[in-house]
Amino acid sequence: MIEYWPLLGIALVVLGFALRFNPLLVVAVAAIATGLLAHMPFLNVLGVLGHGFNENRTVTLIYIVLPVIGLLERYGLQQQARALIGRMRGATVGRVLVLYLGFRQIFAALGLTSVAGQAQTVRPLVVPMALAAAEKEHGELDEDTAEHVKAMSAATDNVGLFFGEDIFIAISSILLIQGALKAYGIELTPFELSVWAIPSAICAFLIQATRLFLLDRWLRKRAR
């Protein structure tokens, strides 16, 4: 007999996010409710939650770069990134971001996933460059347009990372796929798996690049 009641925990998460309660609160309430509905004693649920939190500290670890980024911003890093793009002829938002997308995918495919990222490169370098390119072509940006350019910069980093990393044979997701299939007696080498990440990587590049060039066109239209 399968228990369906714990699934209410998922509903709580969706509802809590939709009603815009504080997400940390939503997640904690959902975790405890799910555990209790699965007939786990409260202290047991708290222990699983605490253990899971402690074991996943590496997820938060990336923010140790903030002091370096903050210090450089204080001395004009973003302004310099803008100035660099401002001097370049023919730089558009689309071109800047497509170039970044390509580099991000290639580096991720070589296993170098943490050389770039939202905190390391997007905030201090990519966003100022994208905004400078947009301003150069279209003058002062209104707030909505600036927000859209920033969001597209963050999205470009995510797309490049997700659809590049699986081409690398020693990345954790490839090892996970290998392990999951091995449990059913299906033996595959990491290489056999990673080559099949290439078609999706090409599709991801083409789709995101198309959207970025369309963004250029949309900005040009609005400037007129």
Add this chain to the structure above:
Amino acid sequence: MIDIHWVYAFSGFVFASFAVASVRDTANPNRWGNAAFWALLAVSFWFGDLLGDVGNGVLVLALVALAGVHALGRSAGESTSNEERQSFSERFGNKLFLPALIIPFTAFLGTLLFTYTPLKDSGWIDAKSVTLVLLGAGVIIALVVCYLWIRPPVMSSVDEGGRLANAIGWALVLPQMLAALGAVFAAAGIGTTIGALAGEIIPHGSVFLAVLLYGLGMVIFTMIMGNAFAAFPVMVAAIGVPILIHEDGGRAAVIGAVGMLTGYCGTLMTPMAANFNIVPAALLELRNQYGVVKVQIATAIPLLACNIAILYVAGFKL
């Protein structure tokens, strides 16, 4: 041997420095709330392994309570004005990029050295955590270079790190909280239940419909869990292996690799993948906290269609 615990210890110092910066920031009316939040996180990094599971659970509840009662505030102040930054940027020029590039460069060179040269066997760095150890090393080197070259006020890296951390606020620990939620979901058997549900609605006989359901199942379950890694074993058990590989004779490497990538389309569309979708919105100071997810949907949906087509064609027709 340098292992992950060294990096945890260093990270504890960084989070403690965010707490110090918060206390120093008198422009923030809630500065003590911010300071308590970062101090708790420093405790977690330093002493997490000594607290026990329930102790860590209590620490999590304390973090949640601080965020839940809105005890965290934001500073209005910036340390230097835009004009000052402009003049600094003219003074330091393109050399400003160098310290910023030290972190990725250390990761790049270090990964190469410790993966492809005899250094790999030197035992200096724990092979499981090479990347994170190098990240920590890169941060330290970059800080030293900044202090030697720019000669900023002593406390400036503390204050500036704290400024950015407080701009992100509680969202900074959301990804880790969601990972902990995943652990509770696993303990409560959510994966098995969803797998059983998916198994019940599977159409036998139509390969394309089975592929479609496998792909959509990956996307939906990834969106719920915020992580394709959690969805993958469940969908492989429910549909991938029994139906697509065994019954329909699909190519296993494609079902595995492209199945996972189909899940990534879900990652692009969910606030549950907070480190990719919610934290950047805070980090880039977007007004809409779902701003990044919103622009990603138009990439994710055509990409999902491509992935399902690749699954079908490369898995069964080639």
